[in-house]
Amino acid sequence: MKKIIVILLVLISNTEVFSQDNLLQNSFLREGITLNGRWNYIVDVYESGYYNYRREPHDESENPGAGAFFVNAKPKDKTDRVEYDFDAAPTLVVPGDWNSQKENLFYYEGTLWYKKSFDVPNYDASKRYYLHFGAVNYFADVYVNGEKLGAHRGGFTPFNFEMSKVLKPKDNFVIVRVDNKRFPDEVPTVSTDWWNYGGITRDVTIYELNETFIEDYSVQLDKENDKLLKGFIQLNGESKANSKVLVNIPELKINKTFTTNEKGYASFEIPVKKIDKWSDTNPKLYTVSIATDKDKISDKIGFRHIKTKGADILLNGEKVFLKGISIHEENVMRGGRAHSIEDARVLLGWAKELGCNFVRLAHYPHNENMVRLADEMGLLVWEEIPVYWTIDWENMETYKKAETQLKEVVSRDKNRASVIIWSMANETPQSEERLSFLSNLAKATRELDNTRLITAALEDHPSKDNKNIMVIEDKFSDIVDIVSFNQYYGWYGGSIEDLKNISWEIAIDKPVIISEFGAAALQGFHGDKTTMWTEENQAYLYEETLPALAKIPQFSGVTPWILTDFRSPRRMHDVYQNGYNRKGLISETGNKKKAFYTLQKFYENIKIKE
Structure with a gap:
């Protein structure tokens, strides 16, 4: 070269x-x-x-x-x-x-x-x-x-x-x-x-x-009709108007031509007799080609439905439980920001070994490698933008920055079947300004993409009347499709021994995902189960937390925090943390902790409630 x-x-x-x-x-x-x-x-x-x-x-x-x-x-x-x-x-x-x-x-x-x-x-x-x-x-x-x-x-x-x-x-x-x-x-x-x-x-x-090329496109299964593909094509260039565009999906015997308008845009609907739907157990991808006389591109796209009905999440009309894990975009063992397809294979491979059918990509859009590979592997995906903790809720320019990042990730990943959830935020303090900020983000998301679900990682707290009852009191829960919350009982407050007495009361008929729980452990440090920072203590918290969460009537999924230890300057204990958040189930050297196998066993045995 x-x-x-x-x-x-x-x-x-x-x-x-x-x-x-x-x-x-x-x-x-x-x-x-x-x-x-x-x-x-x-x-x-x-x-x-x-x-x-x-x-x-x-x-x-x-x-x-x-x-x-x-x-x-x-x-x-x-x-x-x-x-x-x-x-x-x-x-x-x-x-x-x-x-x-x-x-x-x-x-x-x-x-x-x-x-x-x-x-x-x-x-x-x-x-x-x-x-x-x-x-x-x-x-x-x-x-x-x-x-x-x-x-x-x-x-x-x-x-x-x-x-x-x-x-x-x-x-x-x-x-x-x-x-x-x-x-x-x-x-x-x-x-x-x-x-x-x-x-x-x-x-x-x-x-x-070429001077005129295919700039953007979407090909999706209609949200209400599994015998109809809908989408659009956008051309860029001087000859974009009134151009012929061919959509070809050989396996479905689709070979349709559409004409762009004066702005180079063409929307389409294509009837289909039968589609082998993408799912976590059947990650079917179709080769989709889009061509003009000047440009041609090819993609691998899966077609599926994702909806909620009451407290259930329905994938292609069937109830699904989201056996998940949260992931940060770091390269385990090499260190630093992950970026390659090989990095993605390691992280998602561990998720599959854990028994997951779902991953939460926290707390920002990850590399496209991750969602492309999730399409192939049959992993459902939660994507989010870094609206995190102390955002300047009253600043319109800050809102625009958040919305821009949202639009960019939706634009990039709108054709990925694995992506089923867009998350608006994580652990944000409640206020009217924050509610307006997040509600506007949710509205913008639905306008961009009405085929996926919306959530945010909210927070729980004890009831005023009973400290053993945890509640979610957040007006944004009325906006989202799925009520998700982070909870750290037994780590940030409360004792692991008391978890058997804790219950969650959620007065809303929507699916519930516990988006975070966990405890930190230094891999290789052992002791009795009540000793902080030991692998045994982390496993003990998992052993007590998972059955407690499973009692929630709307319990539809969980993404414990987190797959691997990751760097954080907030974690300064020189013996146990050394600059790492130690809540990972796998260390920064790639070694599995005891809690990895605790969660793995839970996922092996969990039954979907009918």
């Missing part, structure tokens, strides 16, 4: 909100030119590569000068002063976070500039070229050949920019300024219980597209 030069720069700003090009659907299966690999980087603590000494952004100046890192300046001769040199700078692997790759960047939060050089093999000036990022945490400014393509805010969702006008066949460079600093008005906000991994954490890819 020919040499490729890219300089990539990612940055965080607390004041500006940038738009991006519309997200390319199914970039996962499109053929592209990868820019993964080693990128040069410069740490910019004072952000002098972005601002001049008057704190004015270089990229807003007509003549930014050599001090602007994104121009990738080189001395013209021996008398010329340039105070940086990307080509002489050290390197980081992309995708990957900087914290786990460089010891001196372990705790770093701030601005770091990435640069990569690239050529474009078989460059064709009649084509359109897009630069796509799987995710950058948290704010990214992106430049190619010294020209700004745009910026993106949000650490866990994909984005892309067209770069056709600035691209050359050879000697290109992309620079990205990345900033992972935390701010009170961002999503998530300043306080979380997970590591704030900075960097270009997912794949970077160049896509060569």
